[in-house]
Amino acid sequence: MLFLANVLELNGGTTFILRVAREYAAKGRRIGVLVMFDIVNGQLEAELLKYADVYRLRDHAAWGTRSLFRSQLGAFMPLNKTGLDELVCRHGGHVHVMGVFGVLLLRRMAGMGVALKGVSFGIYHQNEIMYQSVPAYFSDCAQSLFSALPAPSVVFFNEHTQRSHESFFGRDYGGASVLPIGVALPAWGGRSVGDSGSLRLVSIGQLHPFKAYNAHVISMLNELRESRPGLVYEIYGAGVNEAALRALTKHHKVEDFVHFKGVIGYEEIPAVLAGSFAFIGSGTSIIESSALGVPSIVGIESIKAPLTYGFLSEIEGYSYNEADGTQPLSAIKDKLLYLNDPSVWESEAQACRRKAESFSIEHTVEGLEQLATQSDALRSFRATEYRNGRALLSFLWWALKERLGGPTTFSMRREQGSVKRPARKW
Known part of the structure; x- marks a missing residue:
C-alpha cells in the first residue's frame, strides 16, 4: 500500500x-x-x-x-x-x-x-x-x-x-x-501511570481553535481549584491558537496555573502522563492516555459550551471527537470533580484502559x-x-x-x- x-x-x-x-x-x-x-x-x-x-x-x-x-x-x-x-x-x-x-x-x-x-x-x-x-x-x-x-x-x-x-x-x-x-497500546504494567492524589491536569495536541476544550478548562480553572487547591493545567503542543489561549489565561487571572509546555515527541507521552491526575483531549492522545490508565475526558471539537460526552470509557463505538447530537452531555467540571474520590478515580482509570483496547492499531x-x-x-x-x-x-x-x-x-x-x-x- x-x-x-x-x-x-x-x-x-x-x-x-x-x-x-x-x-x-x-x-x-x-x-x-x-x-x-x-x-x-x-x-x-x-x-x-x-x-x-x-x-x-x-x-x-x-x-x-x-x-x-x-x-x-x-x-x-x-x-x-x-x-x-x-x-x-x-x-x-x-x-x-x-x-x-x-x-x-x-x-x-x-x-x-x-x-x-x-x-x-x-x-x-x-x-x-x-x-x-x-x-x-x-x-x-x-x-x-x-x-x-x-x-x-x-x-x-x-x-x-x-x-x-x-x-x-x-x-x-x-x-x-x-x-x-x-x-500502539503500551504494555500494561498492572497499574495506572497516573496518581489520584496528583494536582496535574494534562492535555496533549496541536492548539487549534476547534479543540475547544483548552479554552473551556482555562475558563473554569479557578472554580476547579476551589475544590482541588493547587491544581494546575499543563498544555503540551503548539499551534495557531496558542496566543489566544495565553490571552485567555490572563483574562481569567490563571496564567500562573496554566503551563504551556510546547511540542513533545510521540515517545514522550508516557513520561508526560506519569503522575498526572486526569487527561482531557481528543484525537489519538486520549486513547494513549486511557491505555496508560489515566482517567480521560473527551474534548468535543468546536463545542461552544464546556460540555463533554464524559470519560472515553462511556463512549459507544469509535465516535468521540465530533458533536453528533445523539450522545448525552455532561459538564466538564462535574466529571473532573467526580474524580476527587480516590475509589472513583481508580474505577475510571481501569474503565478507560479497557476501552482503549478496542482502538488497537492491530485492528486498524x-x-x-x-x-x-x-x-x-x-x-x-x-x-x-x-x-x-x-x-x-x-x-x-x-x-x-x-x-x-x-x-x-x-x-x-x-x-x-x-x-x-x-x-x-x-
Whole structure:
C-alpha cells in the first residue's frame, strides 16, 4: 500500500502513518509513503524510514518545477508518469489518500494511465472533505471526485463521521470500512501511570481553535481549584491558537496555573502522563492516555459550551471527537470533580484502559490489509471531470482572495464543526 501524505510534520496524520508502518513492519512488510509537499521534519522522516519506504513527489516533477513542491502548488505541477507507475506497482497497486490534495493527485494519476489496482480514502478529520461550499473549481472537483469513489474504498474512523458523510453527500456508505484510529497500546504494567492524589491536569495536541476544550478548562480553572487547591493545567503542543489561549489565561487571572509546555515527541507521552491526575483531549492522545490508565475526558471539537460526552470509557463505538447530537452531555467540571474520590478515580482509570483496547492499531491494519486486496475499475471516478490547469488557476485565485482578507472557508474548513446540510446536490 502506498500512502499519499501531505507533509511529514508532528501531527496526527504523520504519527498515524508511523504507527501503521510499525505494525506492517512487525508483519514483515513495508508500506510506501509518498510525501506531496516538501514540509518534512527530519527526525520524523528518519524514524519512519526504519519501517517504511519514503518518497517525495518532487522527484517525479517535470519541466524543472521541483522548487514549487514546497507548498500545495505541488499538487498541480507537471509529473512524469513512468516513475509514479513503478512506485505504485512496487507497493501492490493500492493507493491510500489522506486529504483533499491527495484525491486531486489521484485523479491525475488515473488520467495519466498509472496502473491503479485499488484506492482508498481515509477520513482523518470530519471536515477534510465535508465542508460548506467553496466556490472554486479545485474545491468542487475534490468533493465531486470523493463522491465518485466507490463506497467500499472509503475508510471512516468512527460511526458519526460515516453517518454525517452519508447525509452530506447523499450516498449510502454502508459498504465502507469503519476502523479504529489505532494506537500502539503500551504494555500494561498492572497499574495506572497516573496518581489520584496528583494536582496535574494534562492535555496533549496541536492548539487549534476547534479543540475547544483548552479554552473551556482555562475558563473554569479557578472554580476547579476551589475544590482541588493547587491544581494546575499543563498544555503540551503548539499551534495557531496558542496566543489566544495565553490571552485567555490572563483574562481569567490563571496564567500562573496554566503551563504551556510546547511540542513533545510521540515517545514522550508516557513520561508526560506519569503522575498526572486526569487527561482531557481528543484525537489519538486520549486513547494513549486511557491505555496508560489515566482517567480521560473527551474534548468535543468546536463545542461552544464546556460540555463533554464524559470519560472515553462511556463512549459507544469509535465516535468521540465530533458533536453528533445523539450522545448525552455532561459538564466538564462535574466529571473532573467526580474524580476527587480516590475509589472513583481508580474505577475510571481501569474503565478507560479497557476501552482503549478496542482502538488497537492491530485492528486498524487488519482492516487496511483487507482493503488492499480489493480492486475496482473506478469508472465513475475516472469519468468525473478534472482539468488540472483550471484547478491550478482557481487555487491561486482562491489563495489570493484569502491573503487579501477574503473568506477562509477552505483553509479553515476544519473549524466548521459538524456540517448539517449538503453543500450542493452531488
